Amino acid sequence: MPASEPQPALASTGLSQGSWSELARRWSQVSSPLRPCPEDLQRLQAVWRQSLATPLPSRRLEVLVLGVTQELAAFPWAGEFSLTCTDANEEMIRAVWSGDGPSRRVLRANWLKLPLADASFDLVLSDCGVNVLGNLGQLTSLGREVMRLVRREGRVVMRRYAHPSPAESLHTLIRAIETRTVSSFSEFKLRLLLTLSAEHAAIRVGDAWACFQAHFPDRQNLATQLGCSLDTVNSIDAYQNQDTRYLFPSQFELEQAFAGFTFTRGPAGSYPLAGCCPVFALRACLRSDECRGIRPVDEA
Ligand SMILES: C[S@@+](CC[C@H](N)C(=O)[O-])C[C@H]1O[C@@H](n2cnc3c(N)ncnc32)[C@H](O)[C@@H]1O
Structure with missing residues (x-):
């Protein structure tokens, strides 16, 4: 389906209009920390690799990006990989997507109901997608959807925005x-x-x-x-x-929404506000007693 053709699942969501369309027109004025910087890409790659129990398969990897984040789409995640980027907003796609190719495509769709096959991705990436869903119910739906899409040995790797402690007034x-x-x-x-x-x-x-x-x-x-x-x-x-x-779920809320996954916390960043922008990796629990929440990187 061409990116410009809305899917039925999008019709009632309102995701195709609104502030994302307005922001798409001004995307060049958005910078770190509202876009991932090179250090974020390194942190995302590091936590992904550290969360892996086995070496990457030698075949071509399937990578899914929630959003059309240019920096994620341009990063060399593996030697050979196919990229699928998904976003509900046509104007955002038009403004930032650099074009389909033999091993890269964009799909206009709702992340909560993606028209993609079960267990078809080795890596699911998101830059702060968990912060733009608006409520915890939708976050739980996203947790279920990525659980459906990721392969057994695959990983979900994300950056998110988190409240500072103590909070700022x-x-x-x-x-x-x-x-x-x-x-x-x-x-x-x-x-x-x-x-x-x-x-x-x-x-x-x-x-x-x-x-x-x-x-x-x-x-x-x-x-x-x-x-x-x-x-x-x-x-x-x-x-x-x-x-x-914008929703800023706590670690506990995140673990509830991604029940069935085990967490690996990624390295800290050093740019302004990096403390509010943690990265983490998720892998599906193989046994029920595994899902006890976050594991620091050095225990991965
Ligand atoms: C990846 S997010 C975050 C971008 C940036 N880091 C920020 O904080 O502003 C922005 C994108 O998410 C998309 N989006 C939000 N909810 C969505 C959903 N349920 N399905 C598909 N795309 C969604 C919006 O259309 C928008 O283009």
């Missing part, structure tokens, strides 16, 4: 801007979303925009303090009136 964030210790507008935007989302609730981006408007009326001044262009600050308008929700 809006007041502290404003102070950080005044003291020029926020490195980019993307870092600011993620810190704002994290600050506004209560421990167990998702944040609607339209509400984040309203808060931004109230607290940062002088956009030019903010751009100067962050050392970015006014155009970059104006990219916040992709959130205006939008219902898209």
